[in-house]
Amino acid sequence: MSSIFDLVRPAGDTRIVVAMSGGVDSSVVAAMAARSGAEVIGVTLQLYDHGEAVKRTGSCCAGQDIYDAKTVCDRLGVAHYVLDYESRFRTGVIDKFADEYAAGRTPVPCSLCNQGVKFVDLVAFARELGADCLATGHYVRRVVGADGKPQLWKGRDPARDQSYFLYGTSADQLDYLRFPLGDMPKSEVRKLAEAEGLVVANKPDSQDICFVPDGDYATLVKKLRPETAAPGEIVDLNGELLGRHEGVVHFTIGQRRGIDIGGQAQPLYVVRIEPDTRRLVVGPRRALAVASAEVEGLNWLAEDQIAVEAKVRSLARPVPARWEDGTLTFAMPEYGVAPGQSAVFYDGERLLGGGTIATTQAAAMDEAVAA
Template identity: 55%
Template sequence: MTSATLNSLGFAKPPSETRVVVAMSGGVDSSVVAAQLKEEGYDVVGVTLQLYDHGAALAKKGACCAGIDIHDARRVAEEMGFPHYVLDYENIFKDAVIDEFADSYLGGATPVPCIRCNERVKFKDLLETARDLEADCMATGHYIQRKTGDFGPELHSAADTNRDQSYFLFSTTPEQLEYLRFPLGHLPSKDATRELASKYGLAVADKPDSQDICFVPNGDYASVIEKLRPGAAEPGEIVHADGRVLGTHNGVIHYTIGQRRGLGIGGLTEPLYVVKLDVDAKQVIVGPKEMLATRTIPVREINWLGDEAMTSRPEWEISVRVRSTRPPRPAILRPISDTEAEVELLTAEEGVSPGQACVFYANEGSRIFGGGWIWRG
C-alpha cells in the first residue's frame, strides 16, 4: 500500500496494521461494525462498558450495556475471532450521567442523559482507553457520518434520516472527531444493517433495538428519580397561568413541559398543558396550548463545529432541532460568546424545554454545526 492510498478508515497502511477499538453495546449495530472491520482485515479490539449493576441490568429487557448485552458482545467477538474486554464504568457513569440526570429533573428540566453519556463516558473515558490500547481510531455503531472537508473532519447526518443520531452527538468535539469513525452512517436503512449481520452469521441479527434510556425501565423517569433522591418528590399545587389553583400534585418530577394527559384536573372547558415547572414554589403551571409556543431560545455550553469561529459573524442562518423526534427548522443563531447564543426560530415551536439540546444544522446539505443546551424556557 503506497503512502497515497488510504484504507477504508482513512489510514495510509494496510488494515492488518491498523488497530481499531470498537465500542460494543451488544446490539446489532455495533456488532456489525466489529464484524465488518474484522472481515476487512483490521486489528479489531472490542470493548463493552458495564454501566450499572449487573443483576439489575439482567432483569431489564431492551437496555443498553445490560448483562445480557455484555454476553452478546462477547459472543460476537468469539464468533469473529477478536479480543473483547468488559470495563467497569459503573462509578464513572453514575457520577457523570445519572446524578446529573436526577438533579436536572428535580430542577424542573427535561435532561437527555444519552448525550451526556456520549460526551462524558464513551467519547471521553472510553476514547482515552482506546488510545491507551494504541488504537489508531475508535469506531461505533452510531448512525451519523464523518466526512473530510477542506478544514478537516466534519460531522454529517446519517444517510437514513429515520435512524439519524446527530441530535445525540452534537457535543462531539473536533479533536474527538479526528479519532472517531462511524461505519454505518452511509447505510440506507436499518434493514441494510440487519442484512449485514445475517451475512456475517451474527446471533444478534434479529435482536430488537434498545428502547428508552438504559437506566430508566419503561420510561418511568419519576420512579428512578425517587429511588435516586428519596423524599425529593414533594407535593404541591397545580396552578393555572392566570393564578387559579386547580388541584394538587405529588411532585414536580411527575410532569414535563407540554404534557396534557394525566394532569388529574377534571371538569375543565378547555384543554390545558404544562407550560412551566416552578420547582422552588413546588408548582406545576398549566395553560392553553398557545402558551407553549416559543420563538426565542437561550442556548449555552455550545460545542461549535463550523470552519470559522461562531463569534466571527453577528448571526448565522441555520436550521435547529429542539427535540430528537422533530426535524430541523429554520432559525437565526446570534452568538453572545464562544459558548452562549440566542436562537430565534422563524416559526414558533411548542414544548421547548430547559434541559433539552438545541442542535445546529446547515440549511442545505447534511452538515452539523454543533449545538448546545436550552437553559430556560
C-alpha cells in the same frame, strides 16, 4: 471494507477499537472491522443501573448485553474487553439526570453519556491501546471537507439519524472516530449481521433510556431525589388554583397526560414547573409557544454562523433560526422547547454544533395563535 474506516496505513498494519454495546449495530461494525484485515478489539462498558445490587439485564451494557458482545467477538475471533464504569456513569449521567428533573428541567441523558463516558473515556482508552481509530455503531456520517478536516453529518437514513445526540463531539474526537453505518439503512445492517451469523442479528433495538429499560424513569428519580415525589398545586397562568398533583417527577414541560382537571374550555398542558414551590403552571397549547432560548455549554464543530436550522428534540424537524450572542431566535414560534433539552444546529445535512437550553422566552399569544 478497509476504505470504510478511512485509515492512512494498510489494513494489515492497523488496529481498530470498536465500542460494543451488545446490540446489532456495534456488532456489525466489529464484523466490518474484522473483515477489513485490521486487528480488532471490542470494548464494552459495564454500566450499572441506579445503585441496586443486581443489574437489570435489559439495561445498557449490562448482563445480557455484555454476554452478547463477548459472543460476537468470539464468533469473529477478536479480543473483547469489559471496562467497569459504574461509578463514572452514576455521577456523570444518572445523578445529573435526576438532578435535572428535580430542577424542573428536561434532560437528554444520551447526549451527556456521549460527551463523557463514551467518547471522552473510550477515545482515551483506545489511544492507550495504540489504536488507529475508535469505531461506533452510531448512524451518523463523518465527511472530510475540502479543507481536509472531518465534518459530522446526519445519517443517510432519516429514521435512524443520531446526530442530535452527538453535538458535543469535539474536533479532536471526530478526527479519531469512525461511523461505518452512517450510509446504511437498518435493514441492510441486519442483513449483514445475518450473513455473518451473529447471534444479535434479530435482537430488538432499545427503545428507552438505557438505564431505565422499562421506561419508568419516575421511580428512579424518586429513589434518588425523594423530594420530587412531594405533592403540590396545579395553577393556571394567572396563579389561580386548579387542583393538585402527586409530584413534579411525573411531569415535563409540554406534557398533557396526567393533568386530571375537568371543566376546561381547552386541553391543558404543563407550561412551567416550579420545583421550589412544587407548583405546576398549566395553560392552553398556545402558551407553550417559544420565541427564543438562551443556550449554554455550546460546542461548535463548524464555523460560528448566524443563520442555522435548529432542532430542540430528537424527533423534531430542524427549523429556521438565528444564533447571536448566546440566544437562539426561532423564525416562527416553536413548541416543545424546555430548559435542559439540547438545541442542535444544522446547515442542511451538516451538524454545526449545539448546547443545552438554559431558559426560554415565550412568544406573544397572538404570534402563537398565528403559528
